[in-house]
Amino acid sequence: MMNSSEELSLPQKLSKDIISYILEENLQPGDKLPNETIISEKLNAGRSSVREAMKLLASRNIVKIRQGSGTYVASKPGMVEDPLGLTFIGDKKKLVHDLLQVRALLEPSIAAMAATNADDNDIRRIRKLCEEIEVLVKENKDHTQKDIEFHTAIALSSKNVVVPRLIPVINSSIPLFVETTGNTLLKETIETHREITEAIAAHDAMRAQDAMYLHIVYNRKTIAINEEKEND
Known part of the structure; x- marks a missing residue:
């Protein structure tokens, strides 16, 4: 039987690792995350997988991806405007x-x-x-x-x-x-x-x-x- 970590897709696992990184580095709302290459090296993962992980985090309002600027910690991480639909x-x-x-x-x-x-x-x-x-x-x-x-x-x-x-x-x-x-x-x-x-x-x-x-x-x-x- 698979355990919960084995059931996670690679982007899901990486998204958890990125959250851990945000917490460990004490990044605050509005702070910029390192670029894709640096995150990939830190997590020993491919850039395409890191990109997918960032999209997952953006969908959960944990990060904001700004085209041409970079990825930032969301102003209210994890909080969406209408959480209960x-x-x-x-x-x-x-x-x-x-x-x-x-x-x-x-x-x-x-x-x-x-x-x-x-x-x-x-x-x-x-x-x-x-x-x-x-x-x-x-x-x-x-x-x-x-x-x-x-x-x-x-x-x-x-x-x-x-x-x-x-x-x-x-x-x-x-x-x-x-x-x-x-x-x-x-x-x-x-x-x-x-x-x-x-x-x-x-x-x-x-x-x-x-x-x-x-x-x-x-x-x-x-x-x-x-x-x-x-x-x-």
């Missing part, structure tokens, strides 16, 4: 409900972690984004991108290495929520964002958890009300 779910109404359920499970706890672990720089960033969203909401301008940045900043403040990798799940839902609620949650958005921000700034984990849960509940209620109107 939510784009391909046709029933957007059900998707919104199910995303809300998942966010209700995740985000209150993430906010609590952020309240416990956020440093002064994190708090400044969260507060700045909260204020920027408030201005956009009051001016009746699209605040979707800033909303995404706000929730991303909270996730990063958790200091949990797995949580940032959940960000695409949260981010993909925000434009859907804004669209489904008809952007009617203006007052509630301002109030709950403020409460989340102040709870994190006060390092009050329970208050941050409750504020985030309330934020999601407002979304859920508004979506339900809008659906009732549509069905009348």
Whole structure:
């Protein structure tokens, strides 16, 4: 019986070796990898196999291949924009409900972690984004991108290495929520964002958890009300 390493194709095995090289050399997002010839020599492999391995890594968003420039560590290695394939779910109404359920499970706890672990720089960033969203909401301008940045900043403040990798799940839902609620949650958005921000700034984990849960509940209620109107 073959073991797992024997079952891997040569490009797959080389892709694992290249990841090991990136980690050993402590290459950071945006850093350039050595050229194909040097990598081939280091891994004792043919250039065509290394080229295939790099394509595999590019498909997994671990490296970025720039024609005429070289190969670089991706800005968010291993993270793709839509890791769960939510784009391909046709029933957007059900998707919104199910995303809300998942966010209700995740985000209150993430906010609590952020309240416990956020440093002064994190708090400044969260507060700045909260204020920027408030201005956009009051001016009746699209605040979707800033909303995404706000929730991303909270996730990063958790200091949990797995949580940032959940960000695409949260981010993909925000434009859907804004669209489904008809952007009617203006007052509630301002109030709950403020409460989340102040709870994190006060390092009050329970208050941050409750504020985030309330934020999601407002979304859920508004979506339900809008659906009732549509069905009348």
